Amino acid sequence: MPDIDTEAEDDLPLPPSEGGGFFGDPEPIESPRSVPESKTSVPSAPGYRVLARKYRPAKLDELIGQDALVRTLRNAFAVGRVAHAFMLTGVRGVGKTTTARIIARGLNCIGPDGQGGPTADPCGVCSNCVAILADRHPDVLEMDAASRTGVDDVREIIEACHFRPIQGRMKVFIVDEVHMLSRNAFNALLKTLEEPPPQVTFIFATTELRKVPITVLSRCQRFDLRRVSQSELLTFFTKIVEKEHVAAESEGLKLIARAADGSVRDGLSLLDQAIAQGAGDGSVTEAGVAAMLGLSDRAAVFDLFEMVMRGDVTAAIGLSNSLYDRGNDPGLMLRDLAELTHTVTRLKTVRGLEETVELPEMERTRGAAFAGSLSLSTLSRLWQMLLKGISEVDDAPLRREAAEMVLIRLCHASTLPPPEELLKKLKVTDGGSSPPSVGSAVESSSNGVQAAASDDGGWRKKVANERWGGQDAPSAELVPLPQAQPQAVVAEARQPPRSWRELVAFVKDCREATLHGHLRHSAHLVTFAPPVVEFRVAHPAPGDLPKRVQALLHAHFGDQWSVRAVEAEGEPTLAEQSAEIIQLHTRRSAAHPLVQAILGAFPDAELGEVRDQTLDDHYGLPPEEFGSPAIGLDQDLYDPEEND
Known part of the structure; x- marks a missing residue:
């Protein structure tokens, strides 16, 4: 074989600048000018960013409804007392991961001139801020504990702690849904979490704080991110629709704020969907939001509530059928009724609630009218029946029929006399x-x-x-x-009390539960000579206990009664006397030959609670004087003299 010139082989000829390539002439490519207008490709538009990402806070001041957290972090950065581990907890969508990223930027920000230090207001333009915002900073590592739950995943974090930061000032480990880590993973993290290197910060986020071991919580600085109120969400959504140049009805935004249930991200997702739904005319309307959320027409819910409370079965069933024909779910209809019942009850019990902006206009007008005309007992009864009815509808094979039966019961119950x-x-x-x-x-x-x-x-x-x-x-x-x-x-026609126990029993019959409890457990009788009663008041009973007893006696038996507090020792309280008698019965029962024989035959057996049917049901005392108790054993085998 001839020798192969490797240099010649490596030095392959280049393809010709014009004409065909090495593999034959390709098909001629038409220039854009020669392509018909119908074949011209349309440039692709940039990807749409949802509102939840577009309006994600980049600074602490942009966090909504977390004033305590913002104030604490600002002070910590100002005095240089930033913790080495944070635990952020709260419901979904309130800003846990967002807060973690803001802390990471604040720890690594170097300012526009590159000379800045840790700050609560990151500049957002330096190389570290830009990289963290783009999720590509080598020293800020995010881990989803929901998918990486094992010990090996935690060991990677522990090993990374031993190296100094590559680009930034601090290594920041953000662990989302930290409660999903296994027990062994938590144990592996404890030592590093307690004594981390000075250049490492841990930030944990969780929605299930009770599942995090207390040993981990004790090593972290905890922040509870609260639910955002409806008024704050409404203000935030109003600003967003203005920036997006979208016309939106206030009532529609209120429905979205209520459905968000305190979650900013959920609310922004719903707002995004509502804007897309109203893209035809470019507006967010109350009717459109209600249809999107599957809510019954709010006015129809109020009408149904009024028909139910009026007892008009025919009208209530007719309106229910109309709502069903329009696509409303029967169970959701009952839930709307229950929600309205709760709102009316709050309007009746909470002073000034009808003036708050968190409630829609209809709740403030018609709801306040219902609250003024319905009693609290009627609303409570309606609430209990609705709760039971909702569970019945959820489990029923015929949901519509079950909902109608619930409405019939509600209408019938509304006419019952209290x-x-x-x-x-x-x-x-x-x-x-x-x-x-x-x-x-x-x-x-x-x-x-x-x-x-x-x-x-x-x-x-x-x-x-x-x-x-x-x-x-x-x-x-x-x-x-x-x-x-x-x-x-x-x-x-009750007679005045003839003994101390009768007086205490009289207080109980008057339904003075607190007063009765103090007399039983904290009153030591010194003198009972009607109409004079003297006793010593022990802690924790209030000092005005005698005056309260005297006022009760005066109201029922005249002004001749005199009840005074004295310093004498007095008798044991009724509760103490009852305990002594029960202990006495227990000792006598344990010494009974029959009981000893049973315990001897069954060594693992134990003597249970001893009950004496002849004792007072409430105080555990004999009806008149201490006598030979009937313990409930065979009376033929019981010898009082033998057990004395």
């Missing part, structure tokens, strides 16, 4: 006379009260028929508390 009105009806008859046999029952005995309660069924039916306009009541369940009247009369 309990306080029923009690008033039970106290008064046609002629204003007392119910038959009730007075005689009180005069005779407590057994007579029970007989009266069972004999006045016809009287209760008469009162119920009166409430329903002469017609039979829908059901017996609509007339509750059949024994309320006899019990009320007995309470009026």
